[in-house]
Amino acid sequence: MINAGFVVNPYAGMGGAVGLKGTDGCVDEAVARGAVKVSPIKALRFLSNLMDRDIFYFTAAGEMGADILKSAGISRYEVIYPLNFTDRYNNNKTGPEDTKAACRIIAARNADLIIFSGGDGTARDVYEAVGDHIPILGIPAGVKIYSGVFATTPDTAADILKRWESVLFTDAEILDVDEEQYRLGNLDTNLFGIAKIPYIKGLCQSCKQASFGDDREDRIEIGAFIVDIMADDTLYLLGAGSTTKAITERLGIRKTLLGIDAVYQGQLIATDLNEAGILELLRSYKKVRIILSPVGSQGFILGRGNQQISSRVLSLAGVDSLIVVATQAKMQQTPDLYIDTGDPDLNHKFGDTIPVICGYRLAIRAGIIHN
Amino acid sequence: MTTKFILDENEIPKKWYNIQADLPTPLDPPMHPQTKKPVQPEDLEPIFPKELIKQEMTRDRYVDIPAEVRDIYTLWRPSPLFRATRLEKLLNTPAKIFYKYEGMSPPGSHKPNTAIAQAYYNMKEGITRIATETGAGQWGSSLAFATQIFDIECKVYMVRGSYDQKPYRKLMMQVWGADCVPSPSPDTNSGRAILAKDPDTPGSLGIAISEAVEDAATRSDTNYSLGSVLNHVCLHQTIIGQEAKKQLDMADAKADIVIGCAGGGSNFAGLCFPFVKDKIDGKADDMEIIAVEPAACPSLTKGLYAYDFGDVAGLTPLLMMYTLGHDFIPPSIHAGGLRYHGMSPLVSRVHADNLISSTAVYQNEVFEAAVMFARAEGIIPAPEAAHAIRVAVNKALECKKTGEEKTILFNNTGHGHFDLTSYESYFSHTLMDYEYPTDLISESLKKLPTVP
Numbered sequence: 001m002i003n004a005g006f007v008v009n010p011y012a013g014m015g016g017a018v019g020l021k022g023t024d025g026c027v028d029e030a031v032a033r034g035a036v037k038v039s040p041i042k043a044l045r046f047l048s049n050l051m052d053r054d055i056f057y058f059t060a061a062g063e064m065g066a067d068i069l070k071s072a073g074i075s076r077y078e079v080i081y082p083l084n085f086t087d088r089y090n091n092n093k094t095g096p097e098d099t100k101a102a103c104r105i106i107a108a109r110n111a112d113l114i115i116f117s118g119g120d121g122t123a124r125d126v127y128e129a130v131g132d133h134i135p136i137l138g139i140p141a142g143v144k145i146y147s148g149v150f151a152t153t154p155d156t157a158a159d160i161l162k163r164w165e166s167v168l169f170t171d172a173e174i175l176d177v178d179e180e181q182y183r184l185g186n187l188d189t190n191l192f193g194i195a196k197i198p199y200i201k202g203l204c205q206s207c208k209q210a211s212f213g214d215d216r217e218d219r220i221e222i223g224a225f226i227v228d229i230m231a232d233d234t235l236y237l238l239g240a241g242s243t244t245k246a247i248t249e250r251l252g253i254r255k256t257l258l259g260i261d262a263v264y265q266g267q268l269i270a271t272d273l274n275e276a277g278i279l280e281l282l283r284s285y286k287k288v289r290i291i292l293s294p295v296g297s298q299g300f301i302l303g304r305g306n307q308q309i310s311s312r313v314l315s316l317a318g319v320d321s322l323i324v325v326a327t328q329a330k331m332q333q334t335p336d337l338y339i340d341t342g343d344p345d346l347n348h349k350f351g352d353t354i355p356v357i358c359g360y361r362l363a364i365r366a367g368i369i370h371n
Numbered sequence: 372m373t374t375k376f377i378l379d380e381n382e383i384p385k386k387w388y389n390i391q392a393d394l395p396t397p398l399d400p401p402m403h404p405q406t407k408k409p410v411q412p413e414d415l416e417p418i419f420p421k422e423l424i425k426q427e428m429t430r431d432r433y434v435d436i437p438a439e440v441r442d443i444y445t446l447w448r449p450s451p452l453f454r455a456t457r458l459e460k461l462l463n464t465p466a467k468i469f470y471k472y473e474g475m476s477p478p479g480s481h482k483p484n485t486a487i488a489q490a491y492y493n494m495k496e497g498i499t500r501i502a503t504e505t506g507a508g509q510w511g512s513s514l515a516f517a518t519q520i521f522d523i524e525c526k527v528y529m530v531r532g533s534y535d536q537k538p539y540r541k542l543m544m545q546v547w548g549a550d551c552v553p554s555p556s557p558d559t560n561s562g563r564a565i566l567a568k569d570p571d572t573p574g575s576l577g578i579a580i581s582e583a584v585e586d587a588a589t590r591s592d593t594n595y596s597l598g599s600v601l602n603h604v605c606l607h608q609t610i611i612g613q614e615a616k617k618q619l620d621m622a623d624a625k626a627d628i629v630i631g632c633a634g635g636g637s638n639f640a641g642l643c644f645p646f647v648k649d650k651i652d653g654k655a656d657d658m659e660i661i662a663v664e665p666a667a668c669p670s671l672t673k674g675l676y677a678y679d680f681g682d683v684a685g686l687t688p689l690l691m692m693y694t695l696g697h698d699f700i701p702p703s704i705h706a707g708g709l710r711y712h713g714m715s716p717l718v719s720r721v722h723a724d725n726l727i728s729s730t731a732v733y734q735n736e737v738f739e740a741a742v743m744f745a746r747a748e749g750i751i752p753a754p755e756a757a758h759a760i761r762v763a764v765n766k767a768l769e770c771k772k773t774g775e776e777k778t779i780l781f782n783n784t785g786h787g788h789f790d791l792t793s794y795e796s797y798f799s800h801t802l803m804d805y806e807y808p809t810d811l812i813s814e815s816l817k818k819l820p821t822v823p
Contacts, residue, residue, distance in 0.1 A: 217571075229811045323811070331803065355808050361695075362702055365666070365733060365804040 019274025508540025510598030599635025608641025636715030
């Protein structure tokens with residue numbers, strides 16, 4: 001039997017689809033923009049894969065765990081932490097101190113690991129509470145997933161639990177991004193600590209990396225090639241990152257580093273688009289190509305850092321609209337790419353491999369892992 | 372069961388087979404790069420001997436092989452035809468797999484079949500120095516081997532990617548007395564221009580050709596020699612297919628599928644053209660003849676059939692061929708000999724007329740097949756040859772599914788003893804599966820020259 005801590009940050013990830021680059025301190029704004037809670041849904045998906053497993057859960061009350069276990073039909077759990085609503089700035093909402101307090105109690109109960117649902121901020125809180133004394137594993141639900149303690153999807157997090165007897169334990173970096181700087185377009189990643197995680201190759205993310213050495217020439221070639229094939233009747237949505245930015249540099253226009261920007265006939269027509277803004281553009285433009293670069297060394301094309309390219313956007317634009325770009329150095333780091341649109345059927349429409357433009361008239365055929 | 376089918380030395384063919392005599396659609400003529408008018412024999416005389424120009428243009432079905440050339444061929448010819456029974460067993464296929472092995476020549480590949488002939492005709496016409504290019508080094512070492520037999524000086528421009536990857540090839544050239552430099556080099560105008568633009572370029576066969584042609588055109592004592600693409604090169608290589616047909620007769624077998632790798636197209640032409648003749652003559656309508664290319668440089672599979680330069684600088688005649696654009700520099704794949712933007716006009720013509728088909732494969736699957744082959748048959752193949760092996764294995768596995776007892780013949784063009792670092796990359800999982808992004812690319816061939 002596994003004794004597992006189970007802690008959910010119910011507000012993690014809400015900012016993603018509404019164009020906020022993180023939810024910390026922005027829950028009310030996210031709600032005002034129409035955001036819905038995604039973390040409990042992902043946590044429920046994780047649990048639903050483990051109904052027949054011999055696992056006992058230590059959890060927090062209400063939406064931090066117990067409600068979700070109940071929804072999944074799981075009765076083998078103990079509530080070890082009542083809700084205290086410690087976030088003074090958001091009445092009746094749980095906050096980082098609740099996460100930390102719950103994790104400290106779970107660690108004191110000698111659990112085998114702590115499973116948490118959230119993003120980089122949640123990972124930082126969990127680590128702050130328990131350090132590397134107990135393994136932790138994240139269900140990816142946040143806007144920013146730069147830390148290496150997350151499974152690639154809720155399903156693979158469950159797979160790791162299913163194969164608990166054969167897992168290895170390894171060190172993984174806890175990173176976080178300065179949210180204020182992130183919103184200003186500066187990617188400022190800090191190493192916060194080294195946690196212990198259960199690990200099965202292919203099921204865990206490695207830490208995102210902000211840079212991959214000197215691959216500027218590749219980016220210039222990629223930019224030149226994409227600009228050469230751009231058609232006047234097509235709208236181009238460019239995702240975050242320095243590789244996509246090289247395309248707009250070639251065009252002589254300025255792109256936001258971290259947002260989704262729209263280019264038509266060589267001109268920037270919209271910047272930092274959220275899902276609603278993209279959907280509105282898709283109604284006006286018949287031909288659309290979405291150009292994305294895998295996120296960091298994790299190799300996520302969809303599902304991390306660019307949640308604005310939602311399953312609704314992809315359904316409307318079509319999976320064939322996707323052009324993936326990445327430097328060869330980056331592809332050495334991430335030979336396989338991940339797609340997690342949140343819709344398994346849509347994920348599978350991307351097939352098992354995809355060409356990644358890595359130079360002028362040059363691509364690398366990369367495997368896609370999706371669940 | 373017989374493993375090797377070996378002909379006597381006196382059975383080395385006495386003539387090369389010229390497919391131009393039998394083409395259903397005649398070749399479009401090469402065009403002069405400046406005038407855009409059909410090239411005349413005298414246009415080629417500054418860089419080629421007259422006899423090779425004649426062979427380039429002749430429509431005679433057979434061309435005599437000089438006795439001196441046949442005599443040197445006896446150093447390694449006739450090359451053996453192997454029945455790959457151990458590979459068949461490994462694959463558990465009902466297919467019969469045969470391969471022609473060209474790796475027994477002194478340089479270890481099929482290339483001396485034409486190098487000897489070209490050096491011979493240059494010597495006969497008083498040429499004392501030859502300039503050439505080489506990709507993986509097989510051609511450069513073959514021409515070095517051939518020129519020293521006829522006491523001709525040899526300058527080899529070797530694609531820098533391969534020069535760095537394969538130091539032993541350049542040492543072979545040195546042993547045989549040739550001067551080998553990495554291309555682009557500072558020795559020519561075209562090389563200097565490319566180095567000024569991109570000092571770290573891995574080079575390409577197209578660049579190296581520009582350098583060698585410039586070298587030959589600017590020195591009266593020097594001719595140019597090409598290891599693939601041109602008609603006379605394909606002609607000389609047909610000795611492979613002619614021998615293979617006799618050897619299949621010895622084995623009481625008839626080829627259903629004939630496979631060769633294709634970069635510039637000469638080894639493919641050499642094995643396959645005698646079999647294409649059977650198709651043209653209506654004797655083998657169901658025979659499949661397949662050219663295998665790297666996915667990173669799939670000129671036949673994904674290119675345009677159009678007039679284009681044979682080199683990057685635009686110094687060569689314009690050739691009607693499948694091309695990815697003369698300015699395309701393929702990535703540094705390990706099958707350096709297949710990194711060419713175009714394809715032999717003859718191979719292109721038979722492809723356009725649907726007498727052959729083509730397919731493109733990725734590096735990792737190629738090396739997987741190479742290792743499988745080496746473990747079954749012993750010979751470690753060159754990465755170029757392994758492209759043909761990959762498709763032969765695929766076809767044999769198809770036969771396993773269908774239960775068909777097809778006879779598969781492929782050209783094992785050479786050994787991979789100087790390619791072991793490539794195998795090391797495969798074993799360490801660092802090989803990238805490069806490909807040509809065709810779907811996005813159709814417009815980027817707009818730089819092709821226009822021919823009236």
